[in-house]
Amino acid sequence: MARKFATRVTNIEISGIRRAFEASTGEFFNLGLGEPDFDTPEHIKRAAMQAIESGFTSYTVNKGIAELREAISAKFNRDNHFSVGPEEIIVTSGASEALHIALQSVVERGDEVLLPNPGFVSFAALTKLAEGIPVGVPLGEDFTMSVEAVKERITNKTRALILNSPANPTGAVEGERNVKALVDIAADHQLTIISDEVYEQLIYDDLQHVSPARFYDSVITVNAVSKTYAMTGFRLGYLAAPAANVEQMVKIHQYIQACASSISQKAALAALTGPQDCVAEMRREFKRRRDFAVAALRELGMDFRTPQGAFYIFPRVTDEQEFVEALRKQKIIVTPGSAFGSLGKQHVRISYATRFENLERAFAIMKDVVTGGERTGR
Known part of the structure; x- marks a missing residue:
């Protein structure tokens, strides 16, 4: 058979x-x-080696070591201009896991998730794994998310909106006006925004990164050290969200991952708190x-x-x-x-x-x- x-x-x-x-x-x-x-960078590699040599090779608490979550909290406050406490942060095995548990936590079977088309390959696949329905949103001529196209695709089944800025595969950066307009739509329809911000430090031409969490509470912000610090193999990401969301997501994280690598967490701490x-x-x-x-x-x-x-x-x-x-x-x-x-x-x-x-x-x-x-x- x-x-x-x-x-x-x-x-x-x-x-x-x-x-x-x-x-x-x-x-x-x-x-x-x-x-x-x-x-x-050398100071990050040294931190990883010191973790190994000092025997810091065991499980950590599910959410991640306290000092790393404190550093991430400070980073969000300083760089992204929204307030989030260490208890509202989960350290994950890359941004991929963060996206996975974010979608698993908010999407029921048959729920629709609005996402950019074209957009990062994982968005639609992870939506399907959550038994949701990916709904591609055509981008504007400048490859930013079209506000009108988002409005046209909202139904009574729409549960979440995925934003990605700077974007893969287009390199487009969402401006503040567009982000605010998308936040207003999400608020009007009680949607959760999942904001993938892994390329936030790679913006050119004097443009500024804008996090939707500055303007709206129901946002799961996903980031990682992979692209910013050339640490793709460390598999270290993180997310920030309201406490109620984190309470649900950490249950998924606990059972599929337990915790991010202790060694990678020490390396990420050095990355975020060391020379930039x-x-x-x-x-x-x-x-x-x-x-x-x-x-x-x-x-x-x-x-x-x-x-x-x-x-x-x-x-x-x-x-x-x-x-x-x-x-x-x-x-x-x-x-x-x-x-x-x-x-x-x-x-x-x-x-x-x-x-x-x-x-x-x-x-x-x-x-x-x-x-x-x-x-x-x-």
Whole structure:
């Protein structure tokens, strides 16, 4: 008899980002993965090693060690301009777990969750795992969340709204006016906002990050040390929410994870409380790469919006699969836009989170592919 699997699992697919990466073997210029190429700063690595050497390798309390939650609380107050106490914070195994327990805690079977389309691949998949229904919201021409499109898609089944700024895959940054308008809609319809802010420190052109929790109580704010401090492998994220939400989410966290890695928690504490010049240095380098990628794509005559944050650019192409395959044959990996939702079709996501020298070589090859007759569109 054939094995039966739960439909909530069979209804989701492996990430298109991973498929693009794993389909390639050998040496490639990888412009597909969203992972900083920088080494983790030394003071953070030392903190992790000291944790191991001192024997700090056991379970911690479910929510995370007190000193780390206090540091996160201070960070939200200082950087994001909203007040949250240490007891309203859960330290998680990456932002991925934080998103998972946030959705599990508020979504019932058949509830609808509004999310950006195109948007980060996990949003729809985690909604389905919670037995909810993902409802894609078309973005505006500048790739920010369309207020009118959100209004049009609210029904009596709508339970939550996911915001992501700066955004993956587009690099768009939500301005204060738009955030306030979305908060007003959420308040009018008693929706929970889940705000994914993992790229908040990677914003360019003198723009400012705006957290919806500044203006609204029913917000679950998700963040991590992964992108800001080049700590993706530490798997350390965190969330902040009202006490009633945290009380429910910590139950899920307790049973699926128990606690985040004790070693990673000490490293995150060093990251948040230590020198921040490393963050500024990485941001400057990402901006340099962004500017190079923008100039290179303009030279190729491609149609795109200049990203304002994160480390992605999302140009339009005529045939994404043909474009992706043409580059793959030349040992360059990019991600098809359809991996990020139905409205990502006819786009590709290019990550500039790789060494500048690799970007130069990859875009030189890309120029040969485009000018050699591959159909890219305008």
